[in-house]
Amino acid sequence: MAKAKGKAAAQKHRDGGLATEQLHEMYYHMAMARALDERCWVMNRGGQAPFVISGQGHEAAQVGAAMAFDPSQDFLCPYYRDLGVVLAFGVTAREVMCGLLARANDPSSGGRQMPSHWGHAGRRIITGSSPVATQILHAAGVALAARIRGEDTVAAAFFGEGSSNQGDFHEGLNFASVHRLPVVFVCENNGYAISVPLSKQMAISSVAARAAGYGIPGVEVDGLDPLAVYQATQAAVARARRGEGPTLLDVKVVRLTSHSSDDDQRSYRTAEDLAAERAQDPIPRFRAWMESQGIWDAQQEKSLAARIKGEVEDATEFALASPVPDAATLLDHVYAP
Amino acid sequence: MAMTYLEAVRETLRQEMRRDARIIIYGEDVGVRGGVFRATEGLQEEFGEDRVMDSPLAESAIIGTAIGAAINGLRPVPEIQFADFIFPAVNQIVQEAARIRYRSNGTFGVPMVIRAPYGGGIHGALYHSQCIEAFFAHVPGLKVVMPATPYDVKGLLASSIEDEDPVLFLEHKGAYRSIRGEVPDERYLIPLGEAEVKREGTDLSIISWGMTVNSSLKAAENLAKEGVSVEVLDLRTIRPLDTEAILTTARKTGKVLVVHEDNLTGGFGGEVSALIAEHALFDLDAPIRRLAGPDVPAMPYAPSLEHAFLVTPEKIEAAARELAEF
Numbered sequence: 001m002a003k004a005k006g007k008a009a010a011q012k013h014r015d016g017g018l019a020t021e022q023l024h025e026m027y028y029h030m031a032m033a034r035a036l037d038e039r040c041w042v043m044n045r046g047g048q049a050p051f052v053i054s055g056q057g058h059e060a061a062q063v064g065a066a067m068a069f070d071p072s073q074d075f076l077c078p079y080y081r082d083l084g085v086v087l088a089f090g091v092t093a094r095e096v097m098c099g100l101l102a103r104a105n106d107p108s109s110g111g112r113q114m115p116s117h118w119g120h121a122g123r124r125i126i127t128g129s130s131p132v133a134t135q136i137l138h139a140a141g142v143a144l145a146a147r148i149r150g151e152d153t154v155a156a157a158f159f160g161e162g163s164s165n166q167g168d169f170h171e172g173l174n175f176a177s178v179h180r181l182p183v184v185f186v187c188e189n190n191g192y193a194i195s196v197p198l199s200k201q202m203a204i205s206s207v208a209a210r211a212a213g214y215g216i217p218g219v220e221v222d223g224l225d226p227l228a229v230y231q232a233t234q235a236a237v238a239r240a241r242r243g244e245g246p247t248l249l250d251v252k253v254v255r256l257t258s259h260s261s262d263d264d265q266r267s268y269r270t271a272e273d274l275a276a277e278r279a280q281d282p283i284p285r286f287r288a289w290m291e292s293q294g295i296w297d298a299q300q301e302k303s304l305a306a307r308i309k310g311e312v313e314d315a316t317e318f319a320l321a322s323p324v325p326d327a328a329t330l331l332d333h334v335y336a337p
Numbered sequence: 338m339a340m341t342y343l344e345a346v347r348e349t350l351r352q353e354m355r356r357d358a359r360i361i362i363y364g365e366d367v368g369v370r371g372g373v374f375r376a377t378e379g380l381q382e383e384f385g386e387d388r389v390m391d392s393p394l395a396e397s398a399i400i401g402t403a404i405g406a407a408i409n410g411l412r413p414v415p416e417i418q419f420a421d422f423i424f425p426a427v428n429q430i431v432q433e434a435a436r437i438r439y440r441s442n443g444t445f446g447v448p449m450v451i452r453a454p455y456g457g458g459i460h461g462a463l464y465h466s467q468c469i470e471a472f473f474a475h476v477p478g479l480k481v482v483m484p485a486t487p488y489d490v491k492g493l494l495a496s497s498i499e500d501e502d503p504v505l506f507l508e509h510k511g512a513y514r515s516i517r518g519e520v521p522d523e524r525y526l527i528p529l530g531e532a533e534v535k536r537e538g539t540d541l542s543i544i545s546w547g548m549t550v551n552s553s554l555k556a557a558e559n560l561a562k563e564g565v566s567v568e569v570l571d572l573r574t575i576r577p578l579d580t581e582a583i584l585t586t587a588r589k590t591g592k593v594l595v596v597h598e599d600n601l602t603g604g605f606g607g608e609v610s611a612l613i614a615e616h617a618l619f620d621l622d623a624p625i626r627r628l629a630g631p632d633v634p635a636m637p638y639a640p641s642l643e644h645a646f647l648v649t650p651e652k653i654e655a656a657a658r659e660l661a662e663f
Binding site for chain 1: 361388392393395397398401402403404405406407410411413425428429432436437438439440441442443444445446477480500
């Protein structure tokens with residue numbers, strides 16, 4: 001029986017092109033994103049970190065999508081929930097915690113931006129801001145330059161469904177479509193723009209439907225299944241590399257935390273709704289699937305949990321011991337030296 | 338050779354594009370049409386569609402994608418067709434392009450030149466005549482360049498393209514065909530942040546930038562016939578600002594008239610005046626005087642109203658004469 005299950009899993013992995021080790025890596029990034037995020041909240045509530053913004057519930061979508069790109073040649077334009085994406089692109093737990101605590105060695109901004117405003121020159125992650133959807137245009141521009149320079153680069157733009165109401169979303173999809181640029185637009189659709197539900201954000205139920213206005217594929221994806229997300233993203237990346245232009249992925253996820261540490265979603269969502277979403281948590285779901293396929297067991301889970309706990313602990317201690325930015329650097333980097 | 342301000346823009350773009358393959362131009366109508374003012378005429382023919390590209394009519398997209406292209410190794414020179422149309426792109430310019438170096442702790446930069454025709458006197462009415470420099474001069478991380486002459490266009494545009502940071506390059510529409518001057522064939526650079534005394538004088542100083550430098554020079558010439566010696570300082574770039582040159586001319590003549598076409602309140606003339614008041618007050622022989630466009634929402638269409646708005650050589654002459662007599 002176990003053997004038969006293993007066979008089925010191997011078949012499924014082949015469909016997505018992923019070996020068992022890669023599934024384990026996928027699960028590791030998802031679990032690490034969750035554990036780091038939970039630590040961030042602990043530090044926020046303990047008064048050590050003024051602000052946290054989470055991706056809990058998005059991990060399967062984030063890691064599944066990110067692993068379909070090639071971090072050695074593709075460019076990433078993420079948004080503030082994308083902890084799982086940046087971890088899969090090579091950002092370390094230590095770097096994340098240095099960002100949370102605004103340390104001088106935070107690779108995103110040296111402590112200048114709020115946490116989770118990702119950027120990492122060495123990891124090809126382009127600095128982002130707080131006004132939403134601006135990075136969609138940057139991704140299109142990166143892709144334009146890649147095409148002109150003859151590079152085999154795909155640009156990835158990640159954003160929430162609230163961002164799909166912004167002009168920059170529409171201008172970016174239009175620009176990329178007109179010029180058939182190698183971009184993949186990944187919408188992490190959790191159904192809420194802070195407190196405003198999807199029904200009050202748009203008169204359609206699918207963000208994917210917006211792709212039709214730009215003559216590109218719009219694909220709805222189950223964002224609770226990292227393999228489904230991986231496969232859909234892989235297809236979009238392949239299309240981009242073939243020179244056929246951009247794709248819009250509408251990846252349905254759940255938002256398991258409030259918008260940020262300054263929000264309380266119990267004030268605008270029902271207890272039933274919150275409990276129902278909690279029951280859909282993609283992380284135990286993926287673990288159960290791996291177990292059902294005979295490629296994961298309790299012992300592996302225990303050892304992974306210990307490893308992650310150790311890494312989160314190390315990252316926290318490292319960040320706490322790291323220097324804060326020197327006040328004398330306030331005026332640096334307004335212009336090139 | 339002698340050429341117009343507009344020809345200086347075009348020939349500099351051509352010379353720079355021949356020199357540096359990273360330079361791309363795009364915007365509305367800049368390709369086949371060569372721009373509504375013909376500033377990019379013939380460039381698509383020479384450099385191809387990849388490097389001189391028509392874009393969708395969407396200003397935020399023009400600037401936002403140029404930011405991405407700059408980060409990925411190109412030197413975009415996007416055109417905003419009229420400066421009045423730049424406002425949909427303000428978020429991308431102010432909160433993205435100008436802030437990317439600072440917010441990334443110096444790990445990303447946006448070498449990009451946004452060209453935008455500004456200014457009135459061409460029957461452009463409210464939305465084809467505006468001066469927008471004050472909005473952007475307020476923004477750290479951005480540079481704002483406003484040449485007055487064809488010679489300066491060439492040296493400043495080449496420097497702007499070489500610059501590692503985003504530059505807003507404002508070309509006065511009235512200057513495009515009316516201002517001619519000698520422009521050397523060979524490449525040269527004028528550093529950003531260096532003002533130039535365009536005319537030496539001893540009785541008073543006019544400080545200006547962009548097109549009104551030319552109007553000020555006309556006024557100075559007329560006043561010379563009356564025996565009034567006017568110095569004209571052309572700031573050329575308002576960010577970075579040549580504070581030394583401003584203080585030097587203020588101390589030299591003791592009387593300062595600041596002239597700009599943008600409306601008065603919150604205009605950049607206030608900043609120039611404040612600098613002089615802070616650092617050279619006791620060298621002054623008269624209160625600082627500002628001559629600027631009136632505080633109306635924008636320039637009206639009817640010729641009578643448009644003319645009444647404009648800061649003409651006659652108005653400058655009158656204000657300068659009054660100041661000289663103080």
